Amino acid sequence: MDVDTSQVEHDQRENGCDKRMEVKDSEVTSSGEAAKVPIVGMTFSSEEEVFQFYDSYGQSLGFSIARISTKNGDDGKKKYFTLACARNGKTVTKNSISTYSRTSMKTNCRAKINVAIRDDESLVITRAYLEHNHELVPEKRLRVRRNKVGNSDPRMKSKSNDVDSDGILVEGDVSENLTCCAKECTAFSANGRQMKLDAGDLEALLVYLYRMQSRNLNFFYQIDTDKKGRIRNVFWADAWCRNAYEKFGDIVLFDTTSLLNNYNAPLCSFIGRNHHGHEVLLGCALVWTANKCSFIWLFKSWLTCMLGRPPNSVITGYCDAIRAAAAEVFPNSRYRQCLGHILTKLPMKLGRLDQYKVIKKTLKTVVYDSLKSGEFEEGWASMIKEFKLEDHEWLKSLYNDRHHWVPMYVKHCFWAGMSLTERGDRLNSFFDDCFNSKMTIKKFVDQYDSAMKSRIEKENNANTASCASVVPTITNHPIEKRFQEVYTNDIFKLFQDEIRGLVFCNASFVKAEGSISVFEVTETVLDKDGIFQKEITLEVFFDEVEYKLQCLCHLFEVKGILCKHAISVYIKKKVIQLPSCYILDRWRKDLQSSYQSLADDYDDIVNNAQTERCRRLRSSLFLVQRLALESDGKCELLVKLLEEAKCKLLSFDEVNGNRQRDQVSVMPQMLISQK
Structure with missing residues (x-):
């Protein structure tokens, strides 16, 4: 950069500035060190150079910067812009009483530089004011750095979160355009990894978090920062996620597909499965520091959000850092690693071996076809001996972890049908319709609401379909009719797939061991074209007293759906009344979720007065319900109070002479979740 004052006075008049230059403590030396302090007349070749210069200056003194204004000429081209201390501007005080006391980083600081763009596209500082009205502490500067400067809208204002001197996030006002003045932003995590952000990414995310919490106090978010205030990770879960976890939080899949595959947006998500077999979101995160500490922070944040109740089982990708974090935060939860994710690594880990294709086929056969540990x-x-793989370190590590990923070792536990052998590398299917590897964070946030609303509507439609319509039975057998009565349509269809498979099964009695009868079921397996592929024989153990059974395929244990091998034995034994243990509550059609009307939280505007009243009531009822669940006494007290409130509400219109009540129930079902 150079110092040129020849056109400064002219540029000042064009910009409406007076001639007084408010520059203090700035010197020009022969060595060019004055470039570290803004002075009038400095010239630059690009906006990026101006921004980097002033950002470096701010970093050395201890303040963050923001673009606060832009002015175009008559030809529509940008002529002037102003960069200022991020504490520029006044704190906005609202008349209404706020739920929270919000701190603000704004102090109406006047420190700034005005920059003019000349006809030859060079840039010159026309005004420099260096005095701040607040303390400057270099090591406590909010580190949100930008490399390239782009267009911004000076009318945009956002409210979000500040970082205090210890790097702890506090809610407050964010300086005008603090996060949207760059075309491509970067922040740096504590371990030096670069966090790439496109224009408006960070602002869009923070504005979204603030907006959603203002709509529903059950919206939860946390931001992870280091001691210098640098953002490392962000986690959030809305009311829909938290309500879904109450019903379907027994099995949780932690999806890191985009993070491990280096997507633009490092999205991680917590996924469950509802009573229709559909995926439900249980929380989201953006993780820029993929290490054990970050995953521990994320898991603890998620656990706090879910009131400290850990899941029964956790499924993750094959990652040492995630595994270590999960073991620390969820010590009592069953843990499983993604088989599909492991298989996608085969080309990279084994692809250079001479017999790669044969090794791959053999490995899959061993993994999928083994029904017993000895097999x-x-x-x-x-396999290891045949292909001389004794010294292959990756295969050694896989074998050591076999109890966490090989189907034979994990199929004794319930996984709600979240079979990772079927999902492959497409773990992030919850956001398939609105998320891809090139998508920016801003674009994802913009589409997040519509994706969530679509999911809620899908579940509501499935609830209605299961209650209002019936899937015809394939047979007239009482067992099939029983599942038709109680299960949701989608789950019943999965059971019917097993019914159809009966034609390929033949059960035969082998022996009796006390009250246990042993059957062998031979199944004919066809390929996708209907051509004979192989026959497999599985043992089924039947309890003659309790009518319970166990099949070596363990489909019921894994998916909660009775397998065709077990059904064939029941038919052989002429059993028509199933033990109650084979009808799982989580698949029942009468299991109504408690968030049918939460879709309005994802609308940009309030649809009507009834919607607004729902929002006001929801948070209070949510807290009251949780208190009542702590004991029978509290529950009875709440029921009594609700009855009293109901009577008063019913008589309210008569007392006030107004019978034009809204046609809504006194206590909407979605406000109080059912147990």
């Missing part, structure tokens, strides 16, 4: 151990050892 897997024998098959794995044979």
Whole structure:
């Protein structure tokens, strides 16, 4: 950069500035060190250079910067812009009583530089005011750095979060355009990894978090920062996620597909499965520092959001950092690693081996076809010996972790049908319709609301369909009719797939061991073209006293759906009354979720007065309900108070002479979740 004062006075008049230059403590030396302090007349070749210069200056003194204004000429081209201390501007005070006391970083600081763009597209500082009205502490500067300067809308204002001197997030006003003045932003995590952000990314995210919490106090978010205030990770979960976890939080899949595959937006999500077998979102995060500490922070944040209740089982990708974090935060939860994710690594880990294709086929056969531990151990050892893989470190680590990913070892536990052998590398299917590897954070946030609303409507439609319509039975057998009565349509259809498979199964009695009868079920397996592929034989153990059974395929244990092998034995034994343990509550059609009307939270405007009243009531009822669930006494007290409130509400219109009540129930079902 150079110092040129020849056109400064002219530029000042064009910009409406007076001639007095408010410059203090700035010197020009022969070595060019004056470039570190803004002085009038300095010239630059690009907006990016101006921004980097003033940002470096701010970093050295201890303040963050923001673009606060832009002015175009008569030809529509940008002529002037102003960069200022991020504490420029006044704190906005609202008349209404706020739920929270919000701190603000604004002090009406006047420190700034005015920059003019000349006809030759060079840039010159026309005004420099260096005096601040607040303390400057370099090591406590909010580190949100930008490399390239782009267009911004000076009318836009956002409210979000400040970072205090210890890097702890506090809610407050964010300086005007603090986060949207760059075409491509970067922040740096504590470990030096670069966080790339496009224009408006950070602002869009923070504005969204603030807006959603203002609509519903059950919206939860946390931002992870280091001691210097640099943003590392962000987590959020809305009321829909939290309500879904109450019903369907037994099994949780932690999806890191976009993070591990280096998507533009490092999205991680907590996924569950509802009573229709559909995926439900249980929380989201943007993770820029993918290490054990960050995952521990994320898991703890999520657990806090869910009131400290850990899931029964957790599924994650194959990652040492995630596994270590999960073991620390969820020590009592069952843990499983993604088989599909492991298989996608085969080309990278084994692709250079001479017999790669044969090894890959053999490995899959050993993994998928082993029904007993001895079969897997024998098959794995044979594969290692045949292909001389004794020294392959990755295969060694896989074998050591086998109890966490091989189907034979994990199929004894319930996973709600979240079979990772079927999902492959497409774990992030919840956002398939609105998310891809090139999508920016801003674009994702913009589409997040519509995706969530669509999911809620999908579940509401499925609830209606299950209650209002019936899927015809394939047979007239009482077992099929029983599942038709109680299960949701989508889950019943999965059961009917097993009914159709009966034609390929033949059950035969083998022996009796006390009250346990042992059957062998031979199944004919066809390929996708209907051509014979193989026959498999599985043992089914039947309890003659309690009518319970166990099949070696363990479909019921994994998915909660009775398998065709077990059904064939029931038919063989002429059993028509199922034990109640085979009808899972989580698949029942009468399991109504408690968030049917939460879709209005994702609308940009309030639809009507009834919607607004729902929002006002929801948070209070949510807290009251949780208190009542703590004991029978509290529950009875709440029921009594609700009855009293109901009577008063019913008589309210008569007392006030107004019978034009809204046609809504006194206590909407979605406001109080059912147990």
